[in-house]
Amino acid sequence: MSTTAADASARIRETFGVEAAVDGAMVTVVVPRELWTELAHFTNRVLGCRYFNWLSAIDWKEHGLEVVCRLENLDAGLVLTMRTRLGPGETRCPSLAGLCRGADWMERECYDMFGVRFEGHPDLRRILLSEDWEGYPLRKDYAVDTPFAPYR
């Protein structure tokens, strides 16, 4: 499959009507939350980005959380980064775990660290921190020296 970055950008633009920035082999798409699963599905099935590389989030303080994920087409060397703003105070985001099995644990980690609640995730629990942990440590408003008796 010979999907170039410019080709992928054009197809995303004509399908979803969103701008897709091209930088070398990397395409960056910023989508609203409603198009998140549709775009991931399109990328995975049509553009052939079957490798789910990673998923994470960014805390923009009063502007809310932003979820970032990267899908890759290893045959064509195409790298696609998807970003979506959840909006201030919003923690819900559609899950990609039904699309890629690789998204399962990445979304659990994202929930663990940022408190993003992925809707439709089969098993959204904490993955790295202990079950009785309070708060989400990678949020900007998390106090680093929060007591955790007796260890801290």
Added chain:
Amino acid sequence: MEVKPPTPQIPAPVWTEFKDLQEWEKYHQERATDDKTSDTLAAIADAIHHMPGGWIVTTTTEKIFNWARKSSIWPVTFGLACCAIEMMATFASRFDVERFGMVPWASPRHSDLMIVSGTVTIKMAPMLKRIYDQMPDPKWVVSMGSCANSGGPFRHGYHVVKGVDRVVPVDVYVPGCPPTPDSLMYGLLKLQEQVGEFQKTGKRPTASDPK
């Protein structure tokens, strides 16, 4: 605008079994309350120690016991992080702590020493405590590296125990990030010295006593 460094609010460590040094020492040399045989033997040893001239017998016996103890300290193989690489190097042929009688042993139930080599995370701390509890008395702990000593570079991280002495009582702290095998070996020799002073009867030596 003045930029201030963050002032961390670190609460004092919460001890679970001991509050101060005396209690710590007591905890260290304590045995099970229903251990009648050991109680009897300790009573006999104490009686001999307080007989006129009896201290010669007890101190000599203790010296022999301590010589045996310090010549066969078996550390439990317990590697947590990058310090464990240096610990393995210490155990291996180049530095070879086996010439001091330290055989790395893969069971806490046969071990005398736990070398806490690396960062102790809050999730790992209960397991560390459990391994320490499984070791038979008398037992010693060497805290190896900055992370185990105080939390090190991760001290203000969200998941790191600020020093392993919040979980188990520590005998020797080895500084370094990570400590070289030489440093760890020096710490182990210091521990041997400390074990040589281990006493059950009579006046215990303190740190201020002349050697």
